[in-house]
Amino acid sequence: MLKIQNLHAQIEDKPILNGINLTVNAGEVHAIMGPNGSGKSTLAATLSGREEYTVTDGTVEFMGKNLLEMAPEERAREGVFLAFQYPVEIPGVSTINFMKTALNQIRTHRGEAPLDAVAFLKLMKEKMKLVEIDQSLLNRSLNEGFSGGEKKRNEIFQMAMLEPRLAILDETDSGLDIDALRIVANGVNALRSKNNAIIVVTHYQRLLDYIVPDFVHVLYKGRIVKSGTKELALELEEKGYDWIKAGLATV
Amino acid sequence: MAKDDHIIQEITTKEYEHGWVANLESESAPKGLSEEIVRFISQRKSEPEWLLEWRLKAYRHWLTMEEPKWPNVTYPAINYQDIIYYSAPKKKASPKSLDEIDPELLKTFEKLGISLTEQKRLTGIAVDAVLDSVSVATTFKEKLGELGIIFCSFSEAVHEHPDLVKKYLGSVVPATDNYFAALNSAVFSDGSFCYIPAGVRCPMELSTYFRINAANTGQFERTLIVAEEGSYVSYLEGCTAPMRDENQLHAAVVEIYAMKNAEVKYSTVQNWYPGNKEGVGGIYNFVTKRGLCAGDHSKISWTQVETGSAITWKYPSCVLKGDYSVGEFYSVAVTNNFQQADTGTKMIHLGKHTKSRIVSKGISAGKSQNSYRGQVHIHKRAVNARNFSQCDSLLLGDKCGAHTFPYIDVENDSARVEHEATTSKIGEDQIFYCQQRGIDEEAAVALIVNGYAKEVLNQLPMEFAVEAQKLLALTLEGSVG
Numbered sequence: 001m002l003k004i005q006n007l008h009a010q011i012e013d014k015p016i017l018n019g020i021n022l023t024v025n026a027g028e029v030h031a032i033m034g035p036n037g038s039g040k041s042t043l044a045a046t047l048s049g050r051e052e053y054t055v056t057d058g059t060v061e062f063m064g065k066n067l068l069e070m071a072p073e074e075r076a077r078e079g080v081f082l083a084f085q086y087p088v089e090i091p092g093v094s095t096i097n098f099m100k101t102a103l104n105q106i107r108t109h110r111g112e113a114p115l116d117a118v119a120f121l122k123l124m125k126e127k128m129k130l131v132e133i134d135q136s137l138l139n140r141s142l143n144e145g146f147s148g149g150e151k152k153r154n155e156i157f158q159m160a161m162l163e164p165r166l167a168i169l170d171e172t173d174s175g176l177d178i179d180a181l182r183i184v185a186n187g188v189n190a191l192r193s194k195n196n197a198i199i200v201v202t203h204y205q206r207l208l209d210y211i212v213p214d215f216v217h218v219l220y221k222g223r224i225v226k227s228g229t230k231e232l233a234l235e236l237e238e239k240g241y242d243w244i245k246a247g248l249a250t251v
Numbered sequence: 252m253a254k255d256d257h258i259i260q261e262i263t264t265k266e267y268e269h270g271w272v273a274n275l276e277s278e279s280a281p282k283g284l285s286e287e288i289v290r291f292i293s294q295r296k297s298e299p300e301w302l303l304e305w306r307l308k309a310y311r312h313w314l315t316m317e318e319p320k321w322p323n324v325t326y327p328a329i330n331y332q333d334i335i336y337y338s339a340p341k342k343k344a345s346p347k348s349l350d351e352i353d354p355e356l357l358k359t360f361e362k363l364g365i366s367l368t369e370q371k372r373l374t375g376i377a378v379d380a381v382l383d384s385v386s387v388a389t390t391f392k393e394k395l396g397e398l399g400i401i402f403c404s405f406s407e408a409v410h411e412h413p414d415l416v417k418k419y420l421g422s423v424v425p426a427t428d429n430y431f432a433a434l435n436s437a438v439f440s441d442g443s444f445c446y447i448p449a450g451v452r453c454p455m456e457l458s459t460y461f462r463i464n465a466a467n468t469g470q471f472e473r474t475l476i477v478a479e480e481g482s483y484v485s486y487l488e489g490c491t492a493p494m495r496d497e498n499q500l501h502a503a504v505v506e507i508y509a510m511k512n513a514e515v516k517y518s519t520v521q522n523w524y525p526g527n528k529e530g531v532g533g534i535y536n537f538v539t540k541r542g543l544c545a546g547d548h549s550k551i552s553w554t555q556v557e558t559g560s561a562i563t564w565k566y567p568s569c570v571l572k573g574d575y576s577v578g579e580f581y582s583v584a585v586t587n588n589f590q591q592a593d594t595g596t597k598m599i600h601l602g603k604h605t606k607s608r609i610v611s612k613g614i615s616a617g618k619s620q621n622s623y624r625g626q627v628h629i630h631k632r633a634v635n636a637r638n639f640s641q642c643d644s645l646l647l648g649d650k651c652g653a654h655t656f657p658y659i660d661v662e663n664d665s666a667r668v669e670h671e672a673t674t675s676k677i678g679e680d681q682i683f684y685c686q687q688r689g690i691d692e693e694a695a696v697a698l699i700v701n702g703y704a705k706e707v708l709n710q711l712p713m714e715f716a717v718e719a720q721k722l723l724a725l726t727l728e729g730s731v732g
Contacts, residue, residue, distance in 0.1 A: 076686065
């Protein structure tokens with residue numbers, strides 16, 4: 001589904017990603033871990049097409065297409081979803097209105113007719129249950145005055161609505177208490193299928209107790225320096241990142 | 252000044268003697284403004300003597316006035332002698348089908364979802380549809396007539412309901428009120444008249460759309476709305492389709508008179524030609540709009556969506572004379588490219604327990620300048636008056652400007668006046684967030700702008716609101732990125 005080869009990216013003149021190689025197949029969940037400043041969020045931003053990040057080398061193939069050539073909205077329409085670390089507030093625009101606009105643009109892209117109000121509402125009600133989100137929250141201005149937990153739940157609700165092929169969760173666990181974390185993780189797990197894939201970007205092993213990954217990768221200084229299965233996350237939790245850094249230094 | 256007046260009068264009377272009358276059959280007046288022209292207009296319209304006198308008084312006063320310099324707008328000096336102040340409805344060759352119309356314009360119509368019939372009407376194509384629209388108008392008129400509601404062109408009102416016109420004309424905006432109002436009073440061509448009898452709730456939105464004598468009256472238009480005790484009317488002005496007009500200067504006047512317990516809601520969508528992307532051309536829209544809440548518990552509410560014109564100079568105001576009367580002003584003003592807008596409101600509190608509410612949303616893009624100018628005046632006898640004002644500015648890009656000029660005069664200690672103002676920019680973060688959900692940049696801007704203007708758009712009648720939303724998006728097309 002996703003094939004990243006030798007990806008280099010920079011912001012302004014500062015190189016952040018220095019040759020990422022990663023292949024993600026349908027049905028897989030990959031966790032990307034790493035210390036602060038290792039390039040985790042940059043990877044998420046680069047894949048979703050954030051303008052400030054310039055790709056200087058490498059290729060990214062998504063469903064057989066060159067992802068890097070696409071505008072951010074095209075990537076989204078092709079099925080790339082980013083759950084934001086810091087969801088953005090849009091005053092006066094309800095989540096419902098926002099989702100309706102997004103969903104219909106995506107449907108148009110796929111050559112499908114826009115959903116009518118009744119069908120949309122039905123879909124929404126169904127997805128609301130997944131993340132235990134209340135409709136009153138969805139009627140309010142998008143993310144405005146939402147608590148940290150509400151914002152993250154709203155991100156997963158949007159993911160549920162748009163049914164992406166590839167979802168990238170950028171530190172979705174940050175700022176969540178244990179109950180909110182459980183709800184968000186349950187939502188994500190309910191959306192796992194053999195047809196889609198998920199990349200979980202996180203600092204901590206905690207989230208991975210709930211969203212169990214098939215693969216764990218450690219990102220350090222813009223490269224994936226270690227890959228393994230879920231046991232790797234536990235090892236990191238125990239030993240910290242210094243263990244990786246030390247290992248690299250001796251090489 | 253008096254001497255000037257005298258001389259002017261003398262000269263003009265002389266010329267008049269020489270027989271302007273002979274020219275009466277001509278289609279248009281020659282360029283320029285003089286007392287003869289004012290007489291010519293009045294005569295062409297077979298107006299009664301009192302109205303001619305009223306026009307002349309306005310004209311003579313206008314001569315003593317100076318064009319206001321205080322608005323935050325710049326434009327080359329207007330040559331008032333280079334304008335044709337009267338021309339009969341044109342019978343020039345009209346296009347025969349939509350194939351002859353500028354495809355760009357048709358594209359805009361399509362985006363606004365304007366029906367084919369309506370498109371033809373707007374572009375001046377002579378078809379049966381025009382007849383249809385007249386008959387529709389007639390049907391409505393009959394229905395309104397049963398309720399005693401008068402809704403007709405200003406000219407018709409002058410002849411059919413002279414007492415009403417005489418009583419209320421200039422009662423809210425005196426002929427000498429300001430430079431452009433005086434000019435309008437002297438030379439107004441036509442407009443609308445609306446009268447709602449006591450206790451009648453007008454069952455439909457009255458719209459200039461159904462005005463029969465609409466042709467060529469846009470330049471110096473005059474509207475008078477009188478709402479008798481306990482009546483209600485919602486009035487819509489304008490059109491969301493881009494209106495092109497060869498007349499650059501527009502100076503309209505709207506007067507609203509509300510008696511005890513009456514309520515008037517006046518909604519405008521203004522989309523005059525704003526000039527091209529380089530700032531060439533476009534309409535100067537210098538409008539005076541004022542409502543008088545004459546009776547206790549009366550209410551006047553202005554809602555405007557201003558997207559067009561090269562220059563907008565417009566302050567729909569409320570004079571709250573009756574006790575417990577209420578004034579409201581909801582505005583969205585959008586400027587793009589080189590447009591300039593100086594718009595706002597005046598709320599004059601005279602009566603006790605009067606309330607006013609101002610919600611102004613400015614949106615600037617391109618190299619445009621957008622100013623809010625508002626005055627809240629609490630008179631010393633206005634006990635317990637309350638005002639709430641909110642003035643927000645939204646900037647798109649970094650070459651435009653937003654300005655706020657609030658004036659607050661409070662002469663009574665019991666008043667409560669609140670003012671809130673914000674300035675914000677559409678963030679790249681917001682646009683990217685939308686894009687990441689599959690929404691393209693233009694749709695994202697439209698979504699964000701409509702969200703920002705929602706409080707005002709909600710005040711518009713439903714169909715108007717939908718059109719206004721599309722219009723906002725269209726006006727800002729290509730303004731980001």
